[in-house]
Amino acid sequence: MTLDNSKTIISLRIKLFAATVVVLGYLALAYVGKIIKFPLFGMNDLFWTLILIFLWLAIAFLPMFLNYQFISYSDEGEKIIFRYFSAGIAGGKKNSVEIDKRLFTGYSIETRILGLIRSITLFTRTSAGAAKYPPVYISALKKAEMEKIERSLKSYLPVK
Numbered sequence: 001m002t003l004d005n006s007k008t009i010i011s012l013r014i015k016l017f018a019a020t021v022v023v024l025g026y027l028a029l030a031y032v033g034k035i036i037k038f039p040l041f042g043m044n045d046l047f048w049t050l051i052l053i054f055l056w057l058a059i060a061f062l063p064m065f066l067n068y069q070f071i072s073y074s075d076e077g078e079k080i081i082f083r084y085f086s087a088g089i090a091g092g093k094k095n096s097v098e099i100d101k102r103l104f105t106g107y108s109i110e111t112r113i114l115g116l117i118r119s120i121t122l123f124t125r126t127s128a129g130a131a132k133y134p135p136v137y138i139s140a141l142k143k144a145e146m147e148k149i150e151r152s153l154k155s156y157l158p159v160k
Helices: 006-032 045-065 143-155
Strands: 002-004 069-074 079-086 095-100 104-112 117-126 129-132
Touching: 002 143, 006 045, 095 117, 104 143, 117 143
Parallel strands: none
Antiparallel strands: 002 069, 069 079, 079 095, 104 117, 117 129
């Protein structure tokens, strides 16, 4: 099975682009062109500017705060492969976790901040004992995508 959340990440980028166009358009029309007349709906220009900039900041930085990551998962072949990188404004370095299916020993899912931030940690067997990989943040995955990954990982757990 292969899975990635590229549609979710692209959607975030499109929303950020649209919000940027709206804010810049507003600033051009309200301050440069003086086309928008204030008070608008009983509020002055400073109030509207602050609202729009606050909304833009929320759209821009919420994915970074929630640790949204692009995730590509594959269990085809001999290995379980997670590839991931940060999906915020400034993209992070690309990371990869590759575990031989025969050495895979388990996983744990951690949730924080009322379930808004979720991460999965994978475990493997090494010659020195058990090893734990760094967490992969799965906050940007939809519920159905997460269920598919969990089903896949459970199928590779060692039989006790």
